[in-house]
Amino acid sequence: MRWALIGASRIASGYVIDAIRTQDGAEVCSVLSSNAERGAAFAQENAIPESFTDLDAQLADDTVDAVYISTTNEKHHPQAMAAIAAGKHVLCEKPLAMTLEDAVEMVRAAREKGVVFATNHHLRNAGSHLAIRDLISSGRIGSVLSARVFHAVNLPEHLRGWRINDASAGGGVIPDIVVHDADTIRFHLSEDPVDVVAKAGTSGMGEGVEDSVMSVWSMPSGTMVQTHESFTHGFAGTGIEFHGTEGSIFARNVMTQQPVGEIRLVDAGGESDVPFETHNLYHRALSLFTDAVRVNGTPSADGVDGIKSLAVAHAVRLAAQSGKTERVDYGGF
Structure with missing residues (x-):
């Protein structure tokens, strides 16, 4: 190719x-x-x-x-x-x-x-997230009751520019990070958020665009999802948690482009570390894309996945602006 x-x-x-x-x-x-x-x-x-x-x-x-x-x-x-x-x-x-x-x-x-x-x-290509998805889909934590995403980071200076000061170019933490978290939650739970509530603001970096947002999403199954995204948190670390009727998954420092982090499973039997593959996320993504072009499978995230993550981000921004619960419009998909 x-x-x-x-x-x-x-x-x-x-x-x-x-x-x-x-x-x-x-x-x-x-x-x-x-x-x-x-x-x-x-x-x-x-x-x-x-x-x-x-x-x-x-x-x-x-x-x-x-x-x-x-x-x-x-x-x-x-x-x-x-x-x-x-x-x-x-x-x-x-x-x-x-x-x-x-x-x-x-x-x-x-x-x-x-x-x-x-x-x-890229996140759905990480060995950590593939392992988390396997735990959930195999029923290791039972029915999922809630999830929490903490993806508040310090945006490096060399990446700022339009991301913090140009709404016309798509700046702001919502289009930059919420879309990632929306895709990751959809990947793990195999369902799409129904509606959201949110609050957004600036906490030291945004210049005409939001640099921090918190939101809560309702899923069709009844699962509740809480998310926090920011450009201004230098020491918070990142992670994702899933809490179910039979156990909980705690994943730390996995919301990243690198194959790093740790996963713990806690259930009635106690606490254990969960191993995962540490392959390059982008190598996997490009391999699956290449296979799809050769009519041998599908990309890790296709166009519909992109539409749906964007739809959730739009609903979060609208909810933050309106102060109301906003339904997610998926454009017919």
Whole structure:
């Protein structure tokens, strides 16, 4: 497979290029940047043959099979639609788009064109989260009564910029982190939140966008989910918990791009550590994407997963603004 990168991003250089190159026969052939100088430097630093500033010119390469989109959020929709029209398979960063309608259009266009469309939700590829999901699905903690996600971190200075000061580019902690937590909860519980209540605010970093939010989600099964996301918590650590009729799962420092953390299972028999695989999250994601392109399986997170995580994030933001319980609109999916 030959890949084109739409966006000269840190996540591309730090994670995805390597993951692409670990796939048999895969190569990165070009990168797009709005800044020609930056694009050329990125291409040279990452041994990529070509850099472009014009998307149509980049997509005109008939040898390109797939694109990875990691630009700012407001660009995802037009860039994905152009790539789909050009017959390219698409791996798109979260959130898929600024609006639910745009995300739905992207997914439906990919289906009509017959190309694979996936969302880069990395957490569901972690060995820790795969182990947690197995514990829940095998009934080790019985019926799940509640879940708690704590994903309040200190956003590194080099990642701030538009994330903390540009609502038009999709800034704010809700589109940046709540979408991850929505996807992770959906992955573990195999059900979609029905409605949410939330409060959001600024706690020292947001400049016109929220930098902290807490919310509670109701699930169809009756499970209640509590979440906390922030850009300003330097010492809180991250984690996820599930509490059931037969036991509880406590996972610490697992809401990360690295294969780290620890999981404890507590039940009537006592407390035990849960082992898990420590593979590279992005290697697994790109392997499953490649298999899907070769008509051998599905991506770890497809376009519908991207729509649904975005829908939950939109409901959280709306609830924070309205002060009311808001139902989650999944756009017909």
